[in-house]
Amino acid sequence: MSKFNTKKTIVSAVHKARKAGPHASNAKSILRDANLFLMPTYKRQPVVFTHGRGCYVYDSRGKKYLDFLGGIAVNALGHAHPRIVKVIRREAARAIHLSNLFHNSFQGPLARKLAQWSGMDRVFFSNSGAEAIEGALKLARLNGRTSADALGSPARKHRVLALENSFHGRTFGAVSVTATEKYRLPFAPLVPGVEFVRFNDVADLESKFDDTVCAILLETIQGEGGIFPVSEAFWNRARALTAKHGALLIADEIQCGLGRTGRFFAYQRFSSKPDVVVVAKPLAAGLPLGAILTSEAVAQRVSPGLHGTTFGGGPLACATALEFLSIIEDEKLLENIRERGAELREGLSALAAKFPFIREIRGEGLMIGIELSIDGAPFVQRALLKGLLINCTHDFTLRFLPPFLVTRAQVRQFLRLLEQLFVTTPQKAAALEPAKSVTPSHAALAAAR
Numbered sequence: 001m002s003k004f005n006t007k008k009t010i011v012s013a014v015h016k017a018r019k020a021g022p023h024a025s026n027a028k029s030i031l032r033d034a035n036l037f038l039m040p041t042y043k044r045q046p047v048v049f050t051h052g053r054g055c056y057v058y059d060s061r062g063k064k065y066l067d068f069l070g071g072i073a074v075n076a077l078g079h080a081h082p083r084i085v086k087v088i089r090r091e092a093a094r095a096i097h098l099s100n101l102f103h104n105s106f107q108g109p110l111a112r113k114l115a116q117w118s119g120m121d122r123v124f125f126s127n128s129g130a131e132a133i134e135g136a137l138k139l140a141r142l143n144g145r146t147s148a149d150a151l152g153s154p155a156r157k158h159r160v161l162a163l164e165n166s167f168h169g170r171t172f173g174a175v176s177v178t179a180t181e182k183y184r185l186p187f188a189p190l191v192p193g194v195e196f197v198r199f200n201d202v203a204d205l206e207s208k209f210d211d212t213v214c215a216i217l218l219e220t221i222q223g224e225g226g227i228f229p230v231s232e233a234f235w236n237r238a239r240a241l242t243a244k245h246g247a248l249l250i251a252d253e254i255q256c257g258l259g260r261t262g263r264f265f266a267y268q269r270f271s272s273k274p275d276v277v278v279v280a281k282p283l284a285a286g287l288p289l290g291a292i293l294t295s296e297a298v299a300q301r302v303s304p305g306l307h308g309t310t311f312g313g314g315p316l317a318c319a320t321a322l323e324f325l326s327i328i329e330d331e332k333l334l335e336n337i338r339e340r341g342a343e344l345r346e347g348l349s350a351l352a353a354k355f356p357f358i359r360e361i362r363g364e365g366l367m368i369g370i371e372l373s374i375d376g377a378p379f380v381q382r383a384l385l386k387g388l389l390i391n392c393t394h395d396f397t398l399r400f401l402p403p404f405l406v407t408r409a410q411v412r413q414f415l416r417l418l419e420q421l422f423v424t425t426p427q428k429a430a431a432l433e434p435a436k437s438v439t440p441s442h443a444a445l446a447a448a449r
Ligand SMILES: Cc1ncc(COP(=O)(O)O)c(C=O)c1O
Pocket: 128, 129, 130, 131, 133, 167, 168, 169, 170, 219, 223, 224, 252, 253, 254, 255, 256, 280, 281
């Protein structure tokens, strides 16, 4: 039954809400509105955050939280970085949107900077990670079709390989290359031509690769899947097979790229580059912006009209992204990420020695997951009460994605808070409880190490 009984009630409710305005709302009424009017896509915590500063956020009651979630890898500069605020203020007063039928002052320079960082040649800007994945998939099909036609090959290069345990987003193409069934199955039939390769399993990759494959898409470090890095052996084989069969190697660096690992891109730990890189999350310091980066040869498959977007690459978002990349360089944040990341791992290893329910520590730089042998969700709840923001993926992995400018003192504060949470966990029950299924399998992962 509708929450409103009559048209008159609707009009009066809307009128009241308008009169009250957002500032007059208190947390209770904000939560009530959210419960009544938002689609139930998230299990949200009953907290209203109002603002942040650096690595801390504050709720509507003024309570302070240490933010080790960073908007799920978006707030890489924390909150209210003065240089970001200044650029947004300045550019908002100049031009928020200009059509892609013209040039703006920032898109070209931002593309140049991303090309320098990545070793790619050309860039397309989107509004989100999933939209960038869509574009990369279209590019793969286009490239496959064009190269198969040129060779006069009867084999249509249309198959896309993705990895088990992957997450690439929620749009139709992105969800079709996302392995987790609960995200896919309710929307079937999905985009055809996708097959999943067992994570880091070279033999499985080889058995599924032939001339009909137009691309393999992988997260260099799986994020939502529980922080699982692709192995060097798997990457090298994927690189060799894509080169041999004229297919594209696409690295989804939406979560792990743009500095998160202490390198500009996570694939830079390997000796070869992908053909396509997809980025988003932290790119415009919290404003929505994604990008597809690729080689000259692949970019030349595209001609005007084949792909596009209204909002992608707007002047406000691009100016902010350019500032974000400059701040990483000026403030030597890659160094900070590596140093704080090492301290974090060291501290977590010390905790693992004390608490037997910590099974494994994974990740690189400031993208770290600890796999537990017990449910992670209750820790997230209790962390929130203690003023700490963390997250749990795949039921058993606590995920930490702090801002790149996190300090040594904040890492220590985080470790203290985490230890307090773990100390209050009933040790016996924790140690005895067996781990439930965790994907990918430990055997596959052992091969990766
Ligand atoms: C690796 C990866 N790819 C794609 C996406 C989708 O990005 P967006 O939510 O911006 O559409 C995400 C989001 O979490 C991600 O982590």
